Amino acid sequence: MNSHNIMFIVLAVFIALSSFMTVLTKSIIRAATYLLFVLLGTAGLYFLMGYTFLGSVQVMVYAGGIVVLYVFSILLTSGAKDVVNNRTKKKVFFAALLSLVGFATVLVVLLKHGFKAAVLSAPEEGGITIDSVGRFMLSSGQNGYLLPFEAVSVLLLACIVAGLLIARKR
Amino acid sequence: MIHLEYILIISAIMMFAGVYGFLTRKSTLAILLSIELMLNSTDINFAAFNRMLYPDGHEGYFFALFSIAISAAESAIAIAIMINIYRMLKDISVGKLEKMKW
Numbered sequence: 001m002n003s004h005n006i007m008f009i010v011l012a013v014f015i016a017l018s019s020f021m022t023v024l025t026k027s028i029i030r031a032a033t034y035l036l037f038v039l040l041g042t043a044g045l046y047f048l049m050g051y052t053f054l055g056s057v058q059v060m061v062y063a064g065g066i067v068v069l070y071v072f073s074i075l076l077t078s079g080a081k082d083v084v085n086n087r088t089k090k091k092v093f094f095a096a097l098l099s100l101v102g103f104a105t106v107l108v109v110l111l112k113h114g115f116k117a118a119v120l121s122a123p124e125e126g127g128i129t130i131d132s133v134g135r136f137m138l139s140s141g142q143n144g145y146l147l148p149f150e151a152v153s154v155l156l157l158a159c160i161v162a163g164l165l166i167a168r169k170r
Numbered sequence: 171m172i173h174l175e176y177i178l179i180i181s182a183i184m185m186f187a188g189v190y191g192f193l194t195r196k197s198t199l200a201i202l203l204s205i206e207l208m209l210n211s212t213d214i215n216f217a218a219f220n221r222m223l224y225p226d227g228h229e230g231y232f233f234a235l236f237s238i239a240i241s242a243a244e245s246a247i248a249i250a251i252m253i254n255i256y257r258m259l260k261d262i263s264v265g266k267l268e269k270m271k272w
Contacts, residue, residue, distance in 0.1 A: 008172050015184065057235060073199060077256040115222075128228050136232065159247055166251055
């Protein structure tokens with residue numbers, strides 16, 4: 001039982017509890033806060049796997065950008081007092097049943113597949129450094145990601161224009 | 171001893187918590203929060219499969235990276251739509267949304 005495993009257990013419990021609370025809590029602003037905790041825990045998992053750049057992107061984009069955007073929009077639409085309790089018992093029952101059945105199915109498939117004994121070793125740089133990320137991103141060769149990189153840049157530009165166009169005052 | 175299954179079980183818990191929230195919530199913003207949960211669980215799977223089964227490859231890593239970028243774009247557009255809906259109808263719960271034209 002080294003510190004690596006203890007950190008993993010702490011992160012696992014933290015992520016599981018926070019994701020339950022995200023969907024079970026009544027107030028939507030609390031749900032956004034628990035989502036922030038889930039995203040930070042996920043970043044911790046990436047750090048544990050040795051993917052430091054992915055973990056920092058997760059913290060910066062998700063925890064720093066998207067959650068702030070959500071909190072802003074919740075407050076702008078006066079959703080903070082928007083208590084979600086008008087759901088019927090039957091609907092909650094069927095939703096819980098569907099998620100439990102789906103979870104059980106996924107669990108059975110995962111455990112029966114028997115992955116070759118893949119054990120996470122001590123955290124290291126995981127073979128992918130920031131240097132190699134940059135090289136892969138901008139190379140058009142066999143292992144390059146230049147085309148998706150440019151496609152994402154066009155997507156973000158279109159997203160900025162569309163966001164301004166949709167949310168503008170008329 | 172952290173096995174691959176443990177990480178996959180965490181991401182499955184996150185995924186089906188998201189499914190439950192998607193089906194029970196009324197407010198569209200809360201539904202978006204559930205969608206973010208589901209997207210995040212798939213990112214964990216990509217990274218975990220890459221790290222543990224194919225440590226020499228980098229495909230899952232880049233898929234997770236691009237997925238984060240695309241979900242940022244998606245939530246920005248969705249929030250712009252929510253704010254527009256709020257301006258039109260003064261309410262963003264799914265029960266009140268019956269027309270797409272304005």
